Amino acid sequence: MSLRSRIKSWLVPPSLDKQLDTTEKPVGEMGYDPWGFNVETYKIAAALFKPFYEKYFRTVVHGIENVPADGPVLLIANHSGQLPIDGLLIGYALATRPERPRAARAMIERFFPTVPWLGNLLNQCGAVLGDPVNCAKMLQRGEAIIVFPEGIRGSGKLYKDRYQLKRFGHGFMHLAIQHNTPIVPVGVVGCEETIPAIGNIKPLARMLGVPYVPVALPAVLPARVILNFGEPMRFEGEDLPEEQVADYVAQVKSEISRLIDKGLAEREGIF
Amino acid sequence: MARKPTTAPRARKPILVTGAAGALAQKVILLLQEKGYPVVAVDFREQVYLGEDIPSYRIDANKRGFEDIFRNHHPGGIVHLGRIMSSQSNRSSRYNMNVLGTQRLLDLGHKYGVSRTLILSTYHVYGAHAYNPALMDESSPLKAAELTMDLVDSVELENLASINFWRYPKLNITVLRPCNIVGPGVKNTMSSLLGSHYAPVLAGFSPMMQFIHIEDMAQAVVTAFEKNKKGIYNVAPDDCVAYQEALLQAGCMRIPIPGVPPVLPRTLARILGLKSFPPYLINYFKYPVVIDGSRFRETFGFRCHYNLGEIFRYYRSQKN
Numbered sequence: 001m002s003l004r005s006r007i008k009s010w011l012v013p014p015s016l017d018k019q020l021d022t023t024e025k026p027v028g029e030m031g032y033d034p035w036g037f038n039v040e041t042y043k044i045a046a047a048l049f050k051p052f053y054e055k056y057f058r059t060v061v062h063g064i065e066n067v068p069a070d071g072p073v074l075l076i077a078n079h080s081g082q083l084p085i086d087g088l089l090i091g092y093a094l095a096t097r098p099e100r101p102r103a104a105r106a107m108i109e110r111f112f113p114t115v116p117w118l119g120n121l122l123n124q125c126g127a128v129l130g131d132p133v134n135c136a137k138m139l140q141r142g143e144a145i146i147v148f149p150e151g152i153r154g155s156g157k158l159y160k161d162r163y164q165l166k167r168f169g170h171g172f173m174h175l176a177i178q179h180n181t182p183i184v185p186v187g188v189v190g191c192e193e194t195i196p197a198i199g200n201i202k203p204l205a206r207m208l209g210v211p212y213v214p215v216a217l218p219a220v221l222p223a224r225v226i227l228n229f230g231e232p233m234r235f236e237g238e239d240l241p242e243e244q245v246a247d248y249v250a251q252v253k254s255e256i257s258r259l260i261d262k263g264l265a266e267r268e269g270i271f
Numbered sequence: 272m273a274r275k276p277t278t279a280p281r282a283r284k285p286i287l288v289t290g291a292a293g294a295l296a297q298k299v300i301l302l303l304q305e306k307g308y309p310v311v312a313v314d315f316r317e318q319v320y321l322g323e324d325i326p327s328y329r330i331d332a333n334k335r336g337f338e339d340i341f342r343n344h345h346p347g348g349i350v351h352l353g354r355i356m357s358s359q360s361n362r363s364s365r366y367n368m369n370v371l372g373t374q375r376l377l378d379l380g381h382k383y384g385v386s387r388t389l390i391l392s393t394y395h396v397y398g399a400h401a402y403n404p405a406l407m408d409e410s411s412p413l414k415a416a417e418l419t420m421d422l423v424d425s426v427e428l429e430n431l432a433s434i435n436f437w438r439y440p441k442l443n444i445t446v447l448r449p450c451n452i453v454g455p456g457v458k459n460t461m462s463s464l465l466g467s468h469y470a471p472v473l474a475g476f477s478p479m480m481q482f483i484h485i486e487d488m489a490q491a492v493v494t495a496f497e498k499n500k501k502g503i504y505n506v507a508p509d510d511c512v513a514y515q516e517a518l519l520q521a522g523c524m525r526i527p528i529p530g531v532p533p534v535l536p537r538t539l540a541r542i543l544g545l546k547s548f549p550p551y552l553i554n555y556f557k558y559p560v561v562i563d564g565s566r567f568r569e570t571f572g573f574r575c576h577y578n579l580g581e582i583f584r585y586y587r588s589q590k591n
Contacts, residue, residue: 028510029579034405034561036479113401116475116530133404
């Protein structure tokens with residue numbers, strides 16, 4: 001038995017192990033898929049993240065049944081909080097939903113593969129380099145993919161800009177149309193308060209080759225998180241002008257904005 | 272020893288197989304013989320004896336005498352497997368042999384009416400880059416030359432093949448880009464690493480890799496040659512494993528060396544001077560180059576018979 005298998009047997013409770021087994025994931029003989037996803041690491045990460053999801057962030061989820069039980073789907077969410085905690089929470093929520101759980105894949109920044117250990121670890125947990133080819137191939141395989149169209153514009157924004165949606169990239173919409181894939185908008189509330197940043201040390205970020213270096217407390221605060229999954233949205237068309245695509249993107253952005261407002265309205269306190 | 276042909280050779284034109292000293296070429300020759308093809312073997316590096324019924328030559332394709340092989344044997348097909356690896360020669364010699372030699376081979380093939388040509392390339396031509404997507408198909412850009420000058424000849428060989436698709440359409444050129452070919456007798460970088468007791472790894476990096484057994488690769492070469500559907504094809508099984516996991520499965524002890532900043536592993540590899548861990552391939556141990564072999568599998572109805580477990584068990588058994 002490998003070290004990883006031993007760690008998995010110590011850390012992953014049988015109930016969670018059984019539940020995660022129900023999320024179908026095509027992997028090869030050694031437990032990997034072409035993007036580096038590894039079943040055992042995924043289960044270990046889920047077991048370690050469980051107390052954070054349930055106790056630390058006390059995550060509340062609404063509308064998760066809107067995510068189709070199978071087939072390709074794009075989960076489009078607002079991005080915030082300096083670290084991709086929002087992606088982890090959405091992924092965990094979907095992997096552990098009572099009815100037809102799914103192992104979602106998250107598209108991550110191009111910077112991560114260059115970081116030793118972290119890049120491989122994220123891949124093994126299901127994260128994938130944010131590249132249109134990767135996304136297209138995974139949609140062809142019927143995967144559920146988490147995309148943050150704001151990218152680092154969203155995750156790196158300062159606390160004073162919280163809950164203001166930044167510019168959305170159009171790539172996800174092109175892929176959704178090309179692959180006839182439904183879009184499930186997700187409004188995330190709470191992650192803005194996990195690592196509130198008051199500044200960005202740009203020269204240091206440039207020197208380190210990272211997207212940003214936030215001026216923030218060296219801790220992740222226990223903010224309550226609310227995830228609101230909207231109704232699936234479908235967009236169709238062939239050879240659409242970019243203006244039309246921009247209009248479709250604006251519709252998704254508007255729906256996410258509505259879901260954020262809904263989450264903010266139901267939130268009784270930040271912590 | 273040559274096996275008995277399953278079908279009687281019917282005045283077939285011989286197949287010219289280059290790189291005859293290599294393990295893959297010898298497997299391919301055996302398979303071609305089994306199918307009743309007469310074979311003429313050529314190696315640019317050494318003379319090899321492959322049995323009395325196989326004429327075998329050691330000659331550089333750039334030499335004038337190389338044309339005599341075409342004059343004397345009138346090959347109907349070429350299986351070009353002979354490539355000088357980076358560890359075997361310097362950059363300029365490799366360019367002469369791999370690029371200019373191949374151009375001469377194709378020129379002669381055209382002149383003497385060759386109707387089928389297969390060229391073995393490598394997945395290295397895609398280049399190992401942090402931004403590589405997984406399952407790169409044949410239309411992905413060839414970025415190896417951008418990363419290191421030591422792979423220029425590999426990319427140039429591909430460019431040459433592409434030019435000759437149009438220039439010599441009757442050659443019916445098929446280019447195969449296989450993943451790591453491993454198994455008994457294979458002496459390339461990856462096979463050497465899997466066969467060693469200690470193998471270097473870049474700390475914190477374990478890219479996804481693909482492996483094809485030499486028997487499967489030989490079968491792929493012969494299948495592609497026989498079916499003669501010209502074009503460029505990736506050849507890889509539909510299964511991957513992380514590099515460090517592959518080493519563990521093959522019974523290797525991993526020796527981590529720092530992976531960042533990039534100059535450090537390259538310098539260390541240069542100092543260590545290991546043929547199995549050359550500086551110009553460092554990025555291939557850091558970032559994945561996972562290719563999509565589905566087009567080849569679908570076009571030729573090809574399936575690998577050896578899985579990863581069998582491949583690694585072989586290397587593990589060699590260490591006991």
